[in-house]
Amino acid sequence: MSSSIPVRVSVTKEQAQERPQFHQDSYEFVVSESLTPHIVFGNVSVGNELYFYRIMDSRASELFDVDHLGRLSLRATLDRETKDRYVFTVEVGSQPVSYHQNSTTTVNVRVTDVNDNSPxxxxxxxxxxxxxxxxxxxxxxxxxxxxxxxxxxxxxxxxxxxxxxxxxxxxxxxxxxxxxxxxxxxxxxxxxxxxxxxxxxxxxxxxxxxxxxxxxxxxxxLQTWSGSAPFFVVPGYVVPVLETTSRESTVFTARATNRFGIPMNTVRYDLKDNDQAFSIDPVNGSIRLKHDLDYETRTSYKMSLLASDTNGRSAVVPLEFIVLPVDEFPPVFSQPSYTFQVPLVANVGIVIGEVHAVDADGGVHGVPEYRIEPANDLVTVEKTTGVVTLRAQPDKRRNHTVEQITLIAASSDAQQAKATVFLEIGDFPIRAANSTFSSNIFKIGAIATAALFVLLICLLGCCLFGYKSSKPKEIESPRKQVYSVSKGQVNGNNNGICRLASSPKQALPNNVSQKNSSMTSSASSNSGLRNSLLSHREGASTRSQPDSGIDQDTVSVNSSVTEYLISIGVNPNPIQSRPRYRRPDTIDAMLNDYIYARVEDILPPGPVSMSENIDQLEGLYQYAQSRHVAPTFQPLTEIFDELEEIQREQPKKREYIQVEI
Structure with a gap:
């Protein structure tokens, strides 16, 4: 089988055409990357005629386009960030087939930036x-x-x-x-x-x-930040705990925080100085009771609460648990019943009697409160003291009657005790100080008297202390000694005699020389007496008159001294009270030179006469006044010799002469 088609062929004569030529060898265009496709951005035309243009680069032809008039446009959008410059070749020809009559040019396209990208x-x-x-x-x-x-x-x-x-x-x-x-x-x-x-x-x-x-x-x-360090919001905790709290009960929960309450799971808790009565959970800080509490045995538990973190930062506050008493025991009256006498003539408010109850509990529960149930119209009881007082004057028709009331001592509603009180109403004498008011007055007066007495004792002590501190120290004055010397008796134990003399080689006055007397000393040895004279001579000139006072510490030895003096022939003679002769002022200094001891060492206090015969002293004063030469000391040996001569001249008879030395 076969088929056929007719074909017609026309033969024409070829016409001569001119070759197109670009005006420039290259073109350059600037295109924004935001340019919309198919918009003309450039022109490479060689004339007004229609020619055949084409882009020789196949990749560029995908992005760019050229029409028959040589106008350039975009086929797709450009991206400067991908490629910012394009170079391609454009060819132009008169006929599509006659490439040998074509010409080319270079096109440069620079893509400009548009802010189309974010950072x-x-x-x-x-x-x-x-x-x-x-x-x-x-x-x-x-x-x-x-x-x-x-x-x-x-x-x-x-x-x-x-x-x-x-x-x-x-x-x-x-x-x-x-x-x-x-x-x-x-x-x-x-x-x-x-x-x-x-x-x-x-x-x-x-x-x-x-x-x-x-x-x-x-x-x-947060674990290392200073603001996360644990601390407690209060300086210390005082937690009350009932003494009947059972073991293993949570009695307190510790909470450590930081500056802004940031929750932290690294805080650990501990108790310091704890006697094992309480225990703490190291994580949540809950404290539990480990032992039974007894208020009567111990009233508080003191310890330290510690909070620490893993960085070694910690906070410590004192923690004290106060044991609160619980009324465990009822009050007990001192006796189950009381009997009080109510006089018929008693006035309202008089104290009839007093009841007393004790409670084994401590704290407020150990103080019972008294009341009468039911209330009685005759007597009432003080709530805290238990003193029963007369509420109303008794009716005389109740003479020789006995009333019974019930008195309750309660420490709480659950713990109470009862006692029976018998009121004997009759013609009873009123006891003194029965009134509550008078009893209070007596107590107040006693307290005031005691306070006043203590105040007076304090004032007296202050005065004595001030007197002793302001009193100057007493300077011990030289002592005087008065001896009664018996003529013709000399103690052989004496090694020397203390004697005063006037100027040497002068005879004594007649009234003195004719007096039968002898002097002896039985108080000290010659060496001790000489030292006493030397020390006394230095201070004698500063004395204005003899000291007639008596030291109390020498009175006790007067009797023994007197007995000793009598045994050696020196007898104290009583001196009759007579007015003292006032000596001239010019003689005072000279008489002081004759004083070697104080009177108080020998004789009891009393007026002392310088001589048995005042005329003898007057003659001595006159004799001393007639002298113009100042008195001097004479050796004791010479004085002793002169006394022996006088003793031999005078007939031996016992006479007493008062000599003050």
Whole structure:
């Protein structure tokens, strides 16, 4: 089988055509990457005639197009970030087949940038940890973002959008460095877990600015942060515990916190100075009772409560458990019944009697309160003291009757005791100080008297102390000694005699020389007497008159001294009271030279006469006044010799002469 078709062939004569020629060897166009396809952006036409144009580069022909008039357009959108310049060849011919009559040119297309890209961070998620003790300006992290756009469209600036309400952080606007400024505890008010998000923006500088926001996760190391150190909100705890609390009961739960109450699971609790009466759970801080409590034995337990974390930080506060008493025992009356007499003539308010009850409990439960049940119209009882007083005057018709009342002592509603009180009403005498008022007045008066007495004792003690401290010390004055010397008796034990003399080699006055007398000393030896004279001579000139006082410490030896003097012939003579002769002032200094001892060492206190005969002293005064030469001391041996001569001249008879030395 076969088929056929007719074909017609026309033979024509070939016409001569001119060869098209581009005006330039190359063309350059600038195209924005945002240019819409099929929009003419350039022209490579060689004339107004229709020619055949084509792009020789097959890849370029996919993006660019040229029509019969030589106009260039886009087949697809361009992306400068992918390729910013294109170079391809365009050919033009008069006939599509006659390529030997064609010409070519080079087309350069430069793609310009459009801000069509947003900044992109190198990491989509950043995490930053804040540590305690960081310095201001320390860089935490560098947040790097890039932009594929060119020039200003690709230049990026950084800033913090949110999450930094208290100015803790800052970011460098050009480099994106995230820096620490200063810590603020208020940040933890909103984020008590120490974690929050910081939002940082990266924005370019194009005409239409594009930006990207980066979330930065901020976390705080609470375990080492100073604000997480445990502490107690109060300086100390005082916990009341009933004495009837059972063992293993939770009596208190300790709670340590930090500045903003951030929950921490690393805190551990402990009790210090605990006597094992209480125990604590180290994790939750609950304190349990381990031993039974007894208020009457111990009223409080003191210890220290410790809270510490794993970083060695701790807080200590005092903890005291106060044992509260419980009314365990009822009151007990001192006797089961009482009998009181009520006089018929007693006035209202008089004390009839008193009841007393004791309670083994301590504290407030150990003080019972008294009451009468049912209430009685005749008597009443004071609530705290148990004193029974007359409430109303008894009716005389109740003479010789006995009434019975019930008196209750209660420490609480559950613990109470009863006692029976018998009231004997009759013609009984009224006891003194029965009134409560008078009893109170007596107590107040006694207290006031005691206080006044103590005050007076204190004032007297102060006066005595002031007197003793202001009194000058007494200077012991030389003592005087008065002896009665018996003529003709000399003690052989004496080694020397203390004697006063006038100027040497002068005779005594006549009235003295004719007097039969002898002097002897039985009190001291010659050496001791000489030392006494020397020491007394130095201080004699400062004395204006003899001291007539008596030291109390020498009175006790007067009797023994007197007995001794009598045994050797020296007898004390009583001196009759007579007015003392007033000596002239000119003689006073000379008479002081004759004093070697004090009177108090020998004789009891009393007036002392210088001589048995006042005339003899007057003659002595006259004789002393007639002398103009100052008295001097004479050796004791010469005086003793003169006395012996006088003794030999006078007849031997026993006479007594009072001599004051």
């Amino acid at each position: 992109v961070f190198s990491h989509p998620n950043w995490a930053v940890t804040v540590r305690d003790g960081m310095r201001s300006g320390e860089v935490l992290q560098r947040l790097v973002a890039t932009d594929a756009d060119d020039a200003e469209n690709g230049r990026i600036s950084y800033r913090i959008l949110s999450g930094d309400d208290y100015g803790i952080f800052s970011v460098a606007p050009d480099t994106g460095a995230l820096m620490f400024n200063q810590w603020d505890d208020e940040q933890l008010v909103r984020h008590n877990d120490g974690k929050w998000t910081l939002f940082v923006e990266a924005k370019d500088h194009g005409s239409v600015r594009r930006s990207t926001i980066l979330p930065v996760q901020i976390s705080l190391e």
